[in-house]
Amino acid sequence: MDETTINAAKKRFGNSNKKSFAFDVLTLTGGTTLAQILTILSVPVLTRLYQPENFGVWALYSSITSIISVIICMRYEYAIMLPESDEDAINLLGVSFLAIGVVTGLTLAIIWFFRESIISILNSPQIGNYLWLVPLFVLVNGIFLALNGWNSRTKLFRRLSFSRISSSVSTIATQIIIGIFDKKSPTGLITGSVTGQSVATFILAGQIWRDDRSLIRKSLNWKKMYEVLKRYRKFPLVDSFSALMNSISWQLPAFLLAAFFSPAIVGFYSIGFRLLQMPMSLIGSSISQVFFQRASRAASSGNLSVLAENVFKILVIIGMFPILVLTIVGSDVFTVVFGKAWAEAGIYTQILGFWAFVWFISSPLTGIYLVVEEYDFGFRYNFINLATRFLSLIIGGFLGSARTALILFSISGIVVYGYMCLKMMSYSGVKISRTLKIVFSNFILFIPAGIILAVLEIRETNPILIVAFSGVLICFYYLYILKTDTNVKKIIREFDLEGKSLKISILGKVPKS
Known part of the structure; x- marks a missing residue:
């Protein structure tokens, strides 16, 4: 990001609504706290439904999707908060969606051609049964991340809290229900993750479309998208490599x-x-x-x-x-x-x-x-x-x-x-x-x-x-x-x-x- 970009961000945030730092944090954590409590309470149930090796396969699947998700928007989702005008921010949202399409397509191609190599490297034959769900998850998660960038700009943190609660409930319900009938595989754990992320994305997208669709329709155009893509090119060229290294180190x-x-x-x-x-x-x-x-x-x-x-x-x-x-x-x-x-x-x-x-x-x-x-x-x-x-x-x-x-x-x-x-x-x-x-x-x-x-x-x-x-x-x-x-x-x-x-x-x- 250049100096102009940072100054624009400072100006925008300096003129944003005057709620306290504590209020924004607690608003964001309010609903999320309930979601996390539900998740924590579900763990003793899940550990009695699934074996440690099932959690291991789920962890490998989550690690793969986490690494790809970091670059799914090519980091343009973070740029959405920076422009002074909402029109530029909307077009950055559009650029993020284009990046999601490209990265999802590449992910699908890599899994199609290198499936056996991935299984061999990870020393886990079971993971091969679930690799086809990776492109679906990163697609849905990418849309969520892009929309969350816009949501952070508008500071409507309650939307995010509600989507997280819904995600947690749907994830846990899916994992427990499938686990009751299928305790010998990680199917329920992985399917629950996909279901939960899909629900969260659908809810956040619905709220944003309901409130902001007029602005989105009016602002999006190919020429403007190309302009903001070039203006914030440091995000994919520099920040994406840094974020990718950080994600790989976590996984x-x-x-x-x-x-x-x-x-x-x-x-x-x-x-x-x-x-x-x-x-x-x-x-x-x-x-x-x-x-x-x-x-x-x-x-x-x-x-x-x-x-x-x-x-x-x-x-x-x-x-x-x-x-x-x-x-x-x-x-x-x-x-x-x-x-x-x-x-x-x-x-x-x-x-x-x-x-x-x-x-x-x-x-x-x-x-x-x-x-x-x-x-x-x-x-x-x-x-x-x-x-x-x-x-x-x-x-x-x-x-x-x-x-x-x-x-x-x-x-x-x-x-x-x-x-x-x-x-x-x-x-x-x-x-x-x-x-x-x-x-x-x-x-x-x-x-x-x-x-x-x-x-x-x-x-x-x-x-x-x-x-x-x-x-x-x-x-x-x-x-x-x-x-x-x-x-x-x-x-x-x-x-x-x-x-x-x-x-x-x-x-x-x-x-x-």
């Missing part, structure tokens, strides 16, 4: 664990990682989506450091305590909730726990390097991330130990994401010493609870009691934070005020000045 564990070990090992990893990622991703992705808008405005007004520090504090407060608890008691949690057959997944969760926390506090801040126009950072960072992850997993694979592979993977992630986090805070004007102080001050709060849990583990206390006690500790921690932390109180106060304003607006009343 490497599934691919390499399958190649060196078995789909069952991939299944243990996928469940452990899934339960770590879901709650973290729920909050982090919503904060990230709103943060980019607010960071653009804050940079132009000279308040980026204040915004970045406040968001970082909230991320640390939310994520550190529960993740560290899970790092100690993860194996017990999986044994109690999912059964003894899934204890290995709990150990993987313990190994990956602190890495997940570092990822959580750093990932929402990545938009800072775009705001301050340090475009080369993303490419360099993603290259290092991919290389270190690949080496970690390869070394563990040759040593013949999945746990060793994941330990090395976790250590490399902590180092790389930790560096990225400090760099983003530095770009925003927050000193490294200040950043570290925020982390350590919150870690001190965990020490008493950590000691108690460690003693219970050493004494081999009943897992049910350990899990129950851990839940109580987490509840007490959040209650303490709600009562004592000024940043959290401020966010709740802002959300309450915005909620009252929204209620007054809906009722048609004008507040007294």
